[in-house]
């Protein structure tokens with residue numbers, strides 16, 4: 676069965692980098708609610724104004740808005756064979772909505788936590804820079820661009836530093852994550868749909884760990900189907 680891969684993890688854990696790799700190498704579209712909201716914030720209307728304010732504060736946008744965004748995006752044709760969610764769900768109502776959507780769309784959900792010690796997260800988030808043209812993600816401490824502040828692939832383009840990647844905003848985002856998003860880990864764990872990878876490894880190793888988990892999940896579920904039908908015959 677096709678899958679919705681939910682990449683979980685605190686801000687700075689590397690969800691965006693890994694979602695991009697899955698998109699490039701597994702043809703699973705990356706659905707980043709943060710990116711979609713940032714694009715909407717560029718428009719000239721009252722909703723854009725609202726999104727800019729909420730993103731700048733480090734707090735969460737309303738469930739209604741984000742749920743609408745995900746419904747619209749995942750209804751597109753490229754999501755038919757599954758997709759990767761990066762930054763969604765972040766609250767219990769969002770997770771509940773995703774259950775309904777998965778049933779309607781005929782997908783299984785697999786949540787993968789990119790686990791990262793708290794001390795590293797702040798540095799990862801404050802050091803993050805990205806190319807506004809190709810979306811390549813750098814980190815001035817861990818993965819600097821070849822030349823200061825410009826993209827390796829677009830030498831004329833200055834890298835962007837997100838306004839919510841400053842130490843005070845990151846503190847709010849980490850607190851928000853702990854209060855509202857962390858409880859979702861229990862939610863997926865209880866239903867045996869949570870897997871973990873070590874987010875301190877290099878990006879290629881993490882990518883391999885993630886794809887191994889995705890592939891193993893397919894086998895486990897097929898084995899479960901065989902076992903349960905076998906048990907049924909015995910009864």
Ligand code: AMP
Pocket residue numbers: 686708709710712729730733734735736737738741761762763764765769839848
């Ligand atoms: P991100 O790029 O995932 O770190 O998201 C940046 C900001 O967009 C967050 O701090 C929120 O303000 C907003 N946002 C992104 N995804 C969600 C979501 N699933 N629920 C609520 N707000 C979100």
